[in-house]
Amino acid sequence: xxxxxxxxxxxxxxxxxxxxxxxxxxxxxxxxxxxxxxxxxxxxxxxxxxxxxxxxxxxxxxxxxxxxxxxxxxxxxxxxxxxxxxxxxxxxxxxxxxxxxxxxxxxxxxxxxxxxxxxxxxxxxxxxxxxxxxxxxxxxxxxxxxxxxxxxxxxxxxxxxxxxxxxxxxxxxxxxxxxxxxxxxxxxxxxxxxxxxxxxxxxxxxxxxxxxxxxxxxxxxxxxxxxxxxxxxxxxxxxxxxxxxxxxxxxxxxxxxxxxxxxxxxxxxxxxxxxxxxxxxxxxxxxxxxxxxxxxxxxxxxxxxxxxxxxxxxxxxxxxxxxxxxxxxxxxxxxxxxxxxxxxxxxxxxxxxxxxxxxxxxxxxxxxxxxxxxxxxxxxxxxxxxxxxxxxxxxxxxxxxxxxxxxxxxxxxxxxxxxxxxxxxxxxxxxxxxxxxxxxxxxxxxxxxxxxxxxxxxxxxxxxxxxxxxxxxxxxxxxxxxxxxxxxxxx
Numbered sequence: 001x002x003x004x005x006x007x008x009x010x011x012x013x014x015x016x017x018x019x020x021x022x023x024x025x026x027x028x029x030x031x032x033x034x035x036x037x038x039x040x041x042x043x044x045x046x047x048x049x050x051x052x053x054x055x056x057x058x059x060x061x062x063x064x065x066x067x068x069x070x071x072x073x074x075x076x077x078x079x080x081x082x083x084x085x086x087x088x089x090x091x092x093x094x095x096x097x098x099x100x101x102x103x104x105x106x107x108x109x110x111x112x113x114x115x116x117x118x119x120x121x122x123x124x125x126x127x128x129x130x131x132x133x134x135x136x137x138x139x140x141x142x143x144x145x146x147x148x149x150x151x152x153x154x155x156x157x158x159x160x161x162x163x164x165x166x167x168x169x170x171x172x173x174x175x176x177x178x179x180x181x182x183x184x185x186x187x188x189x190x191x192x193x194x195x196x197x198x199x200x201x202x203x204x205x206x207x208x209x210x211x212x213x214x215x216x217x218x219x220x221x222x223x224x225x226x227x228x229x230x231x232x233x234x235x236x237x238x239x240x241x242x243x244x245x246x247x248x249x250x251x252x253x254x255x256x257x258x259x260x261x262x263x264x265x266x267x268x269x270x271x272x273x274x275x276x277x278x279x280x281x282x283x284x285x286x287x288x289x290x291x292x293x294x295x296x297x298x299x300x301x302x303x304x305x306x307x308x309x310x311x312x313x314x315x316x317x318x319x320x321x322x323x324x325x326x327x328x329x330x331x332x333x334x335x336x337x338x339x340x341x342x343x344x345x346x347x348x349x350x351x352x353x354x355x356x357x358x359x360x361x362x363x364x365x366x367x368x369x370x371x372x373x374x375x376x377x378x379x380x381x382x383x384x385x386x387x388x389x390x391x392x393x394x395x396x397x398x399x400x401x402x403x404x405x406x407x408x409x410x411x412x413x414x415x416x417x418x419x420x421x422x423x424x425x426x427x428x429x430x431x432x433x434x435x436x437x438x439x440x441x442x443x444x445x446x447x448x449x450x451x452x453x454x455x456x457x458x459x460x461x462x463x464x465x466x467x468x469x470x471x472x473x474x475x476x477x478x479x480x481x482x483x484x485x486x487x488x489x490x491x
Contacts, residue, residue, distance in 0.1 A: 005354045006171055016247070017240050020366055024240065034112035036170065037119050038179060038357035042240065045232030046327045046360060047196075052185045053120040054205055059102040060121065066096050067124045070131055073210045082208065085139045087131050091156055096128070100161045103169075113169060119180055122166035126181040127206050129159050130291050130321075137300050138290045148290065148418065151300040160307035171358040174307070175318035176292060178325035179357050183225045196230045199223065199275070209288040218288040220279030225323060228272045232328055234265030239335050239367060246374045252386060255379070259389040262332070266396040269328060273403055285411040289422065294320025297424035322423030323404070324352055327360045332397050334368035336390065337377040338441055345433035348425045355423075377445075384456055387449050394442045395464055401435045402471065413482060428482045429490065432475055439472050 017024055021040065023031060028041050028049040037048040056064060070087060071080040081087040090096075103121060108114040133155060137148040155163075160174075167174035176182055186205050187196075194201040202223045204211045211218030241258030245251070295301040296317045304315025330353070332338070340346040353361060371377075380390035408431055412421070421427050446465050449457070483490040 005173065006358070017243065017366075021363065024236075032108050032110050032112075033114045033116040034108035034110050035115060036357060036359050037116045037185070038359045040236060040359050040363045042233055042237040045234070045236050046179075046184070046229050047226075047232065048116075048119075048185060050116065051189065052123070052187060052205060053116055054188055056117065056120055056124075057102075057105070059105065060099060060124075062095070062097055063099060063121070063124050063128075066090065067127055067206060070127060071207050071209065071212060073213065075212045077213075082131060082135065082138065085135060087128075087135050088152065091128075091132055091159070094158075096158045098158045098161060100165055103162060103165055115170065118166050118169050119185055121162065122170060122172075122177075123181040123185050123206065125159055125163040125166065126176045127208070129155055129163055130176040131208060132156075132159065133295075133305060134291050134293060134300070137293070141286070141290055148293075148300050150302075151293075151305075153301065153303070154306045154308055157308040160310050164307060164310050173318050173355060174316075175294065176321045177355065177357075178225075178321050178323065179327075179360065182292060182321045183222050183323075183326075184229060186222060187226050196226070199227050199272075199279075202226060207288075208291040211288065217280040217284035220276070220281075221285070221288070224272065224276045224279045225326065227275070228269050229326065229328065231265050231268045231272065232331075234261055234268070235328065235331055236363075238262035238265060239331060242335060242376065243367070243370050243374065246376060246379050247370070252383060255386060256389065259380070259386065259393060262335075263389065263393055263396065266332075266393065266400070270396065270399060270403070273400065276407065282411045282415070286415055289412075289416075292321040292422045294318050294422060294424050296320075297420050299418075319352070319355055319424045320422040322352070322355075322421060322425075324349075324421075324423055324425070325355045327356055327364060329397060329400055330356075330364050331367060332393065334364055335371050335376060336393060336397070337371050337375075338394070338397065338438060340434065340437050343433070345426070345430050348423075348430060349434065352423065381445055381448060384449065387445065388457065388461055391442060391445055391449075391461065391464070394438060394445065395468075398435065398438045398442065398468070398471075401431065401438060402475075405431045405435060405475070409478070409482075417486075419486065419488070426488065428479060428486060428488060432479050435475060436472070439468050442468055 023039055023041060025042055028044050031049055039049055068074065069081050072082045074080040081090055106114045106117040133151045137151050140149045164174040170180065172180055179185065188203050188205055189195055190201050190203055203214055204219050204222055207218055209218045210216040211222065213219060238258045238261030241261060242255055245254035245258060293300060295305050296319045304317045306313050306315050340349060380386040408427060412427060419427060480490050
């Protein structure tokens with residue numbers, strides 16, 4: 001537990017997207033920096049409204065200097081503090097002053113807090129906090145000692161105070177975040193004109209190990225996620241089209257347009273996802289993985305972490321940075337109404353919802369509620385054309401989650417005996433829980449389609465469903481094998 005995240009707002013029956021999200025179709029360049037940088041639009045999708053800031057006012061010079069000195073290999077190629085396990089010593093020797101009050105000076109032109117700058121400060125402190133807490137675990141790994149051992153059990157006030165303050169302003173958890181720190185607010189362009197259009201133009205702003213070298217596996221791990229999410233604007237526009245069309249009964253052609261837009265976007269996202277193998281080598285993952293673990297369900301923090309001066313110095317628990325906190329698949333889970341089994345693994349899936357930026361949380365909650373209200377799944381399955389499109393989209397969710405399982409198997413399970421993922425979920429059984437659920441729904445939808453006129457159903461759909469049954473059996477065997485080897489309970 002820890003500082004509260006606000007509840008997702010409730011929506012009135014029939015509220016339209018523009019009513020609830022007035023900036024959804026706005027040009028992001030016209031929006032003030034006092035808005036949360038992760039405000040969702042059809043132009044930026046789940047990326048920030050503008051590329052992340054790389055600079056802060058001079059008041060934060062000590063913070064910037066420390067986070068630049070932090071990586072194993074710095075931007076200039078020389079060893080940083082983590083290379084010789086000196087970060088903790090630097091913090092304990094008061095290298096970083098308490099800059100809490102300077103956060104109040106970060107104001108936008110409209111006089112409100114500049115949330116883009118606040119997110120920048122949050123990112124810097126999140127990197128320092130994770131590096132400080134997990135440096136001992138990194139040292140054990142480098143010295144080939146067994147297990148990760150214990151991390152530091154207290155976060156000093158000079159880090160804890162500003163981290164909690166900025167997190168509260170952004171309404172997120174005060175710990176390393178997938179969106180607001182490690183991945184989606186941690187990139188810059190080598191050439192501003194090219195922007196995000198070419199992967200080779202992307203660079204990291206911050207890193208733990210060797211990620212400031214764009215050819216490194218840490219850079220590849222983060223930037224491939226970014227390259228995938230840059231396509232998410234198509235998911236937003238397609239979802240808006242589907243919900244608006246069903247809600248206003250404008251006709252199936254508009255629903256087909258929306259579903260097709262989502263489908264084409266997922267094809268682009270998965271094409272980008274497949275480049276992970278080349279951009280970030282499986283053998284390298286464990287060299288930077290220690291720094292992105294969380295506190296919850298981790299042996300390194302059996303009693304949590306005390307944030308000095310926060311929560312009456314009672315221990316806090318937070319999940320770690322994880323690609324599972326991305327919003328792409330949760331959006332499809334919501335709009336396609338994919339049911340999940342009621343079990344502890346699904347409880348973790350729901351808990352991850354609170355680890356996304358507030359605008360993402362609000363948008364995903366709206367889509368879940370509105371899709372249920374409109375019965376999107378039933379609507380799509382009433383007609384052969386939309387049912388096929390719906391099935392093809394489910395297959396993309398399956399394919400995405402299957403590839404995620406392959407990543408977990410090859411990058412982690414084969415190379416580490418640590419039982420939990422960075423986000424605190426069981427490494428073997430958690431992903432299959434969601435993957436089996438998608439396969440189950442696909443089988444149910446397929447059985448419900450009228451096959452009286454089979455000539456109307458494309459042959460590839462039959463082949464797709466045959467693949468599902470083969471993959472289900474293969475996954476079941478793999479999970480049972482790994483569970484037996486690791487002595488854990490299978491599904």
